[in-house]
Amino acid sequence: MAATADGLPPDGAVDVDAPDAGLRAALSAARSGAWEPAAELLARTRVDRDWDRRGQYSAGLAELALHHTGWFDEWRRVPITYVPVPSHLASPPRRPPRCGK
Structure with a gap:
């Protein structure tokens, strides 16, 4: 790729x-078929409450899942209980509805 006239690298080089x-x-692990690093990465953003980064990570992982589906299909088969929710983020237990008079 040749540099632009202004001395900048060509489009696509950066x-x-x-x-x-x-x-x-x-992403590298997912390309190899491993979904666990992606799950851990997203879990960390949830614990840190880093919603902007979580959105960026989700977008990158979704883009990869469009072209490399195997890792994502495997992840979808895992029970939701696999990813632990830290106790300080968990919802309080809900009381059953009261059947009143």
């Missing part, structure tokens, strides 16, 4: 939205 190390590792 990735301005490069994923951070955590997402890169999860």
Whole structure:
């Protein structure tokens, strides 16, 4: 690829939205068929309440799932109880509805 007249690299040579190390590792693992790093990455954003990063990670993982479906299909088969919810984020127990007079 030749540089532009202004001395800048050509379009496509620079990735301005490069994923951070955590997402890169999860994407790499997913390409190999492992869904667990993606689950752990998203669980960490939930615990940290980092909703912006969670959205970015979800978008990156969704993009990969469009083209490499095996890891995502395996993840979908896992019972929801696999991903633990920290006790400080868990909902309080609900009381059954009262059958009143």
